[in-house]
Amino acid sequence: MSLRLYNTLSGKIEDFHPIDSNRVRMYACGPTVYDYGHIGNFRTFIAVDLLYRFLRQSGYDVRYVMNITDVDDKIIRNAAQAGTTVQQYTAKFIKAFFEDSATLGIEPPIFVRATEHIAGMAAFIAELVSKGFAYRTEDGSYYFRIAKFPEYGKLSKKDFAGMNDGARVDVDEYEKDSARDFALWKAPKPGEASWDTSIGPGRPGWHIECSVMSMEELGPSFDLHAGGEDLIFPHHENEIAQSESMTGKQFARYWFHARFLLVEGQKMSKSLGNFFTIRDLVLRGHKPSSIRWLLTQVPYRNQLNFTFDGLKAAASSVEKLRNFRFRLTNAQFPAGSTPLMAQLADETTAKMKAALDDDLNTAEAQAAIFDMLRKANTALDASEVHQEDTKALLAEIFAVLKDDDLPKMKAILEWARGEGREKEISPELLDIAGSAQLTDEQVNQKLAEMDAARKTRNFKASDALRAELTDAGIIVENTKEGVRWRRK
Numbered sequence: 393m394s395l396r397l398y399n400t401l402s403g404k405i406e407d408f409h410p411i412d413s414n415r416v417r418m419y420a421c422g423p424t425v426y427d428y429g430h431i432g433n434f435r436t437f438i439a440v441d442l443l444y445r446f447l448r449q450s451g452y453d454v455r456y457v458m459n460i461t462d463v464d465d466k467i468i469r470n471a472a473q474a475g476t477t478v479q480q481y482t483a484k485f486i487k488a489f490f491e492d493s494a495t496l497g498i499e500p501p502i503f504v505r506a507t508e509h510i511a512g513m514a515a516f517i518a519e520l521v522s523k524g525f526a527y528r529t530e531d532g533s534y535y536f537r538i539a540k541f542p543e544y545g546k547l548s549k550k551d552f553a554g555m556n557d558g559a560r561v562d563v564d565e566y567e568k569d570s571a572r573d574f575a576l577w578k579a580p581k582p583g584e585a586s587w588d589t590s591i592g593p594g595r596p597g598w599h600i601e602c603s604v605m606s607m608e609e610l611g612p613s614f615d616l617h618a619g620g621e622d623l624i625f626p627h628h629e630n631e632i633a634q635s636e637s638m639t640g641k642q643f644a645r646y647w648f649h650a651r652f653l654l655v656e657g658q659k660m661s662k663s664l665g666n667f668f669t670i671r672d673l674v675l676r677g678h679k680p681s682s683i684r685w686l687l688t689q690v691p692y693r694n695q696l697n698f699t700f701d702g703l704k705a706a707a708s709s710v711e712k713l714r715n716f717r718f719r720l721t722n723a724q725f726p727a728g729s730t731p732l733m734a735q736l737a738d739e740t741t742a743k744m745k746a747a748l749d750d751d752l753n754t755a756e757a758q759a760a761i762f763d764m765l766r767k768a769n770t771a772l773d774a775s776e777v778h779q780e781d782t783k784a785l786l787a788e789i790f791a792v793l794k795d796d797d798l799p800k801m802k803a804i805l806e807w808a809r810g811e812g813r814e815k816e817i818s819p820e821l822l823d824i825a826g827s828a829q830l831t832d833e834q835v836n837q838k839l840a841e842m843d844a845a846r847k848t849r850n851f852k853a854s855d856a857l858r859a860e861l862t863d864a865g866i867i868v869e870n871t872k873e874g875v876r877w878r879r880k
């Protein structure tokens with residue numbers, strides 16, 4: 393079986409075939425860098441990251457481009473309020489976005505920035521004007537004439553038949569019912585950032601940014617365009633109108649939209665106090681691996697209800713996977729392999745691939761891993777696992793097993809201190825960060841001392857060592873395969 397994806401444009405699940413045999417060209421709308429990204433934004437970015445990884449795993453050569461919107465209405469407003477330039481204002485949030493993406497284990501796409509493509513946008517608009525699709529207004533702004541693009545509405549499935557030709561809207565975001573000519577270019581207003589270009593001074597509208605950057609990087613027609621569900625209208629509808637008017641060709645073939653993340657059943661908003669960034673959650677003591685696991689638990693085409701109970705459950709799932717790895721990597725097994733375990737590994741690979749091929753059904757893929765874990769743990773208890781089996785079983789589990797939560801959490805702790813946000817640092821985070829005070833070698837050294845003490849029946853010394861480890865956030869467990877430890 394091969395990949396099947398829901399395409400917003402056709403409203404159906406379709407077989408995925410790239411235009412150019414084995415090469416996939418994809419574009420995702422990136423962050424508007426006027427603030428720290430929230431967990432909803434990252435739900436969408438992780439969904440696209442998963443698609444990117446799975447396409448590569450399926451053998452495609454993928455060129456994945458993401459833009460950074462570093463100029464728009466909100467940025468200009470906030471930069472003016474902060475009394476800084478647009479560049480200075482966005483630099484901090486661009487850096488934060490890269491850091492947060494790395495914290496969540498997102499593989500970096502090719503990044504493009506709107507402010508570095510202004511000349512291309514001006515040239516694109518000039519050409520739309522010469523083709524009759526755009527016009528200039530008195531003040532030097534430019535608008536797209538939607539009446540010239542009869543297919544307007546084909547993505548959002550809105551019927552704009554009765555629309556008012558020539559009515560204009562110049563804000564970047566607007567409601568579905570206002571199908572109006574939208575701003576491609578905004579003439580400068582006093583105190584606003586502006587660029588001198590071939591079509592005069594001003595700044596680009598949000599929609600033109602993505603059309604120009606995606607086509608410059610990927611060509612006039614490419615395979616897939618992604619974003620959150622709120623971008624279907626007007627942003628993506630407008631991108632299609634601009635791009636297809638320009639080239640007369642189909643712009644993107646597949647449109648991939650992640651549904652929204654809700655918090656405890658409600659829309660996330662600052663006023664409700666349920667608005668969280670990655671940093672907020674880490675400061676409360678939650679691990680990046682748990683956050684990523686939770687954000688992928690529900691397939692991207694269903695809304696995801698974020699709850700703290702869910703986050704705890706995700707943490708325990710990750711813990712189970714890591715314990716499993718520990719069992720497989722820290723004990724001695726007889727040489728060779730067993731047909732039963734080889735079969736289990738093969739079956740799990742097949743089940744995970746089938747689940748992801750089915751419109752990225754991450755819930756089923758995760759279920760397949762846990763099914764394997766259950767069966768393999770039973771085999772481990774019965775001493776039925778051999779050396780070669782462990783490799784096959786471990787190969788099934790994603791990067792989530794790489795346990796690099798601690799340095800990431802410590803970096804956020806330091807960041808909070810640097811920003812004067814000590815009050816937000818929870819005792820839980822301090823506790824976890826404390827466990828970094830002992831290196832792996834030091835822990836192993838203490839365990840060896842504990843063992844030696846026990847052998848000479850010096851239980852007082854061995855208990856003291858164990859207490860020392862517990863205080864440093866190290867959990868020591870005696871198992872069938874011997875003593876093992878992990879950080880809290």
Ligand code: AMP
Binds near residue numbers: 425618650
């Ligand atoms: P923005 O920085 O607002 O341009 O948004 C960046 C990405 O996050 C876009 O693809 C949005 O559609 C997406 N997004 C915004 N809010 C949410 C949410 N609550 N759940 C999922 N995705 C979201």
Ligand code: ZN
Binds near residue numbers: 420
């Ligand atoms: Zn975009």
